[in-house]
Amino acid sequence: MKDNHLKIRTARLSIFSNTLLIILKVISGILSGSVSIISEAIHSSLDLLAAIIAFFSVKISGSAPDEKHPYGHGKFENFSGVIEAFLILIASGWIIFEAVKRFGVVSEIEHIEVGMAVMFVSSVVNLLVSRRLYKVAKLTDSIALEADALHLKADVYTSLGVAVGLLLILITDLHIIDPIIAIMVAIFIIKEAIELLRKAYSPLLDTGLSDGEKLIIEQNIGIRLTEGMSFHRLRTRKSGHIKYVDFHLEVPSDYSVKQAHDLCDLIEDDLKKLFPYIEIDIHTEPLEV
Numbered sequence: 001m002k003d004n005h006l007k008i009r010t011a012r013l014s015i016f017s018n019t020l021l022i023i024l025k026v027i028s029g030i031l032s033g034s035v036s037i038i039s040e041a042i043h044s045s046l047d048l049l050a051a052i053i054a055f056f057s058v059k060i061s062g063s064a065p066d067e068k069h070p071y072g073h074g075k076f077e078n079f080s081g082v083i084e085a086f087l088i089l090i091a092s093g094w095i096i097f098e099a100v101k102r103f104g105v106v107s108e109i110e111h112i113e114v115g116m117a118v119m120f121v122s123s124v125v126n127l128l129v130s131r132r133l134y135k136v137a138k139l140t141d142s143i144a145l146e147a148d149a150l151h152l153k154a155d156v157y158t159s160l161g162v163a164v165g166l167l168l169i170l171i172t173d174l175h176i177i178d179p180i181i182a183i184m185v186a187i188f189i190i191k192e193a194i195e196l197l198r199k200a201y202s203p204l205l206d207t208g209l210s211d212g213e214k215l216i217i218e219q220n221i222g223i224r225l226t227e228g229m230s231f232h233r234l235r236t237r238k239s240g241h242i243k244y245v246d247f248h249l250e251v252p253s254d255y256s257v258k259q260a261h262d263l264c265d266l267i268e269d270d271l272k273k274l275f276p277y278i279e280i281d282i283h284t285e286p287l288e289v
Contacts, residue, residue: 007142018044024121031111032115040185043091043155054147057079058077058142081199085196089193092190095183096183116167134149150196162185207237209237220270221249224270228287242277242279251285255286264284
């Protein structure tokens, strides 16, 4: 519960920062007439939408299991990640469309210094907020916060790219650089969306944990087994930040129920020390001689 409150507070921070940056970018874009700044405003608008989705998804995913959702609500975070990825792809297409139209139109960009300052401030703010999001996402294993952090990390680079583009326009007076920078921003965002979609969608199909995680689980189960004992049918999956593991454990046929139960408790305690958010189901069987 404490971790979920932390996730909610962090998601709320992202909402506030994105709202502020959208206001600054829209004002700067209107004053300058720069399509690259407008594209950044659109990017930040999507970041805000993503932050709102992340906020509600972490709030719902932290709800206790109920009759209809006996395994909890963790997959709400994955759904939010998929939605965010598709929103990014749509916006990227719109940015490219608007930028291509600008190639045939000669438009002067004004107040370039103001635009550069706004882009620099945006980069600094997003850098600080994204670091906070990544830290909490890693601590709580939250795909929703990680997705939100990925949005802002991309915004750091795209805002710097726009600032550099505006600087080049100021130096060279080549205003065609503006739509070129906008297209480059869109391509970067598309790459971000594809990475996010792959990571968020995979758990929805109940894909198993990574090979490295499964190896750690297998090794720690094996440590507790005495000679002749074994396990099989190890299955893993992930829902939101919760990892699920189940397997069959073969114990000596003369083991009492208490002995088998105590052994299962030891294995579960070992795994929970390594993976704080894990649910383990062990089916014991008599060892066949």
